[in-house]
Amino acid sequence: MRLLISAILVLLAAVGPWLPQWAMFIMTVALARGLVVLGLLLLLRAGLVSFGQALFYCIGAYSAGALGRFFGVSDIFIQMAAGAAMAALVAFVLGFLLARYRGIFFGLLSLALSMILYGLLVKTEALGSTDGFNILPSTLFGVRPAPEWVRYAVLVSAAAVAAVAALLVHRYLQTPLGRLAPAIKDNEIRVEYMGASARQAVHVKYVIAATLAGIGGALAATTVGHIDPEMAYWTTSGEFIFIAILAGTGNVLAPFAGALVYGVIHTMAYDLSPNTWQMSLGLSLLLLIVFLPEGLFSRRLKWR
Amino acid sequence: MAVILDAQALCKSFGAVTAAADVSAAIERDSVVGLIGTNGAGKTTFINMITGYLKPDRGAIRYEGRDITRLPPRAITRLGICRSFQIPQLYGSLSVFDNMMVGIGIMLRNAGLAGYFSRREASVPGFGRPPREVAEQLLGRFGLLEDRARNAQVLPGGARKLLDIALTMVAKPRVLLLDEPTSGVSAEEKFGIMQMVLDAARAEGATVLFVEHDMEVVSRFAQRVLAFYDGRIIADAAPQAALADPQVKRYVVGIRA
Numbered sequence: 001m002r003l004l005i006s007a008i009l010v011l012l013a014a015v016g017p018w019l020p021q022w023a024m025f026i027m028t029v030a031l032a033r034g035l036v037v038l039g040l041l042l043l044l045r046a047g048l049v050s051f052g053q054a055l056f057y058c059i060g061a062y063s064a065g066a067l068g069r070f071f072g073v074s075d076i077f078i079q080m081a082a083g084a085a086m087a088a089l090v091a092f093v094l095g096f097l098l099a100r101y102r103g104i105f106f107g108l109l110s111l112a113l114s115m116i117l118y119g120l121l122v123k124t125e126a127l128g129s130t131d132g133f134n135i136l137p138s139t140l141f142g143v144r145p146a147p148e149w150v151r152y153a154v155l156v157s158a159a160a161v162a163a164v165a166a167l168l169v170h171r172y173l174q175t176p177l178g179r180l181a182p183a184i185k186d187n188e189i190r191v192e193y194m195g196a197s198a199r200q201a202v203h204v205k206y207v208i209a210a211t212l213a214g215i216g217g218a219l220a221a222t223t224v225g226h227i228d229p230e231m232a233y234w235t236t237s238g239e240f241i242f243i244a245i246l247a248g249t250g251n252v253l254a255p256f257a258g259a260l261v262y263g264v265i266h267t268m269a270y271d272l273s274p275n276t277w278q279m280s281l282g283l284s285l286l287l288l289i290v291f292l293p294e295g296l297f298s299r300r301l302k303w304r
Numbered sequence: 305m306a307v308i309l310d311a312q313a314l315c316k317s318f319g320a321v322t323a324a325a326d327v328s329a330a331i332e333r334d335s336v337v338g339l340i341g342t343n344g345a346g347k348t349t350f351i352n353m354i355t356g357y358l359k360p361d362r363g364a365i366r367y368e369g370r371d372i373t374r375l376p377p378r379a380i381t382r383l384g385i386c387r388s389f390q391i392p393q394l395y396g397s398l399s400v401f402d403n404m405m406v407g408i409g410i411m412l413r414n415a416g417l418a419g420y421f422s423r424r425e426a427s428v429p430g431f432g433r434p435p436r437e438v439a440e441q442l443l444g445r446f447g448l449l450e451d452r453a454r455n456a457q458v459l460p461g462g463a464r465k466l467l468d469i470a471l472t473m474v475a476k477p478r479v480l481l482l483d484e485p486t487s488g489v490s491a492e493e494k495f496g497i498m499q500m501v502l503d504a505a506r507a508e509g510a511t512v513l514f515v516e517h518d519m520e521v522v523s524r525f526a527q528r529v530l531a532f533y534d535g536r537i538i539a540d541a542a543p544q545a546a547l548a549d550p551q552v553k554r555y556v557v558g559i560r561a
Contacts, residue, residue: 171420172420175409175413175418175420176406176409176410176412176413176418177409177413177420179405179406179409180406180409180410182395182397182398182406183395183398183406185397186394186395186396186397186398187393187394187395187396189389189393190393190394190395190471191410192376192377192378192381193355193377193378193381193386193387193393193472194378194381194406194407194410194411194471194474194475195378195381195382195410195411195414195475196378196410196413196414197378
């Protein structure tokens with residue numbers, strides 16, 4: 001896994017300068033979404049479907065945005081770190097509540113929380129209410145890349161962060177706590193009677209997932225250059241679940257591949273039929289569920 | 305003999321139903337105790353209270369002199385009181401081997417040996433061997449090695465029961481509570497399974513309490529019998545004496561004395 005990820009990273013860095021700007025944009029956004037979905041993967045493996053990852057995606061984005069708007073900080077790594085920290089903090093607190101719930105209750109409660117943030121942001125003038133606000137072009141470690149190199153710089157930084165995140169999650173999945181995920185999905189009573197706390201394990205996974213979503217949000221914010229409350233809207237969470245289903249939960253690269261495929265389908269659908277792009281997207285999901293019920297990277301359907 | 309587990313005047317009711325009325329029993333170390341009684345007599349409630357799944361309305365449970373009445377199940381498990389279930393509680397989507405590995409992982413984690421940053425494969429506390437070997441050893445002891453790659457979901461009834469009990473052995477139980485270890489197992493297999501389980505428990509030095517409906521199994525394996533009826537213990541004696549008790553004959557065995 002480590003070799004594979006390093007290889008992809010090097011390839012991306014090498015090929016990057018020759019990629020058109022739009023391709024780099026799609027790839028960076030896919031990395032941002034992939035990070036969120038990587039967190040979803042952790043929760044899904046434990047049998048939990050969060051309909052509210054947009055909450056942390058939005059918190060990440062607004063943390064990054066607020067740094068630029070109020071403190072003039074535009075360093076992409078500081079922004080990502082801030083997004084991660086804010087998301088983790090909020091998730092740590094909310095986790096005490098959410099880790100008690102399973103199934104549809106967990107899903108709807110997480111959705112409700114993200115909609116609360118949406119409601120708050122829409123009413124907050126200082127943060128641009130429904131319009132949101134623009135974000136300054138990124139800098140790296142205090143260096144401002146030439147305008148034509150900004151996209152490339154952001155792409156490579158994003159890829160590096162995503163690679164590290166994927167490796168850390170990959171390793172986490174092999175620790176006893178990580179391995180507890182399918183056990184929690186299957187039989188929580190047994191988990192308790194073997195001396196582990198399912199609630200604590202879910203709490204930890206929830207915080208990790210939120211942290212990843214926070215990084216993804218910050219990344220999306222600097223890439224797009226604009227943030228608005230839609231990032232917390234439930235349809236955004238829906239997108240992440242769409243990608244998670246598309247990708248499957250087989251391995252840690254699946255979310256990124258899934259996000260890229262989603263980005264391409266989305267862009268093509270929008271290009272071909274600007275008024276009915278949702279239909280194309282829906283149809284592709286339908287086909288997917290029928291023919292690849294476990295996603296592109298399901299554990300059963302490995303590439304041989 | 306030294307008392308390892310002491311239930312003191314436990315009471316528990318569910319609405320109008322009294323599941324435990326002043327239940328007291330002192331369990332001696334290394335003994336094998338059979339719990340008998342009709343359905344609804346309070347046997348499983350007794351086990352559920354000891355393992356922390358239910359909290360008694362009144363009364364106390366002491367384990368090696370320590371009050372464990374209010375502890376949650378996982379804390380009680382960590383102290384060495386482990387249970388199996390009437391309906392096996394397995395990780396259905398995982399293989400038999402992975403079922404064991406999840407359990408062993410929890411043991412490692414609780415012992416602080418398998419944190420995120422620990423590189424080296426630790427040996428399992430109490431076993432002194434690496435995880436895979438421990439899993440194989442326990443599966444071998446219960447005759448499950450051949451099924452190691454099968455999904456727990458598709459195992460036959462007897463093997464499910466054995467895996468359920470093998471999972472409790474991972475935690476190195478000092479006290480092992482078995483809720484109907486031979487229910488749903490064919491008559492021929494019963495004695496073999498009980499023998500296998502008791503041998504394993506003895507190898508670990510565990511005290512055993514088991515719920516059983518088959519009086520032949522009880523009289524063969526138990527050293528002491530607690531007979532439950534209507535939330536009460538109506539007899540507490542050696543198997544022969546307990547089964548000869550007129551009340552037990554009438555309410556448990558079902559013969560009019």
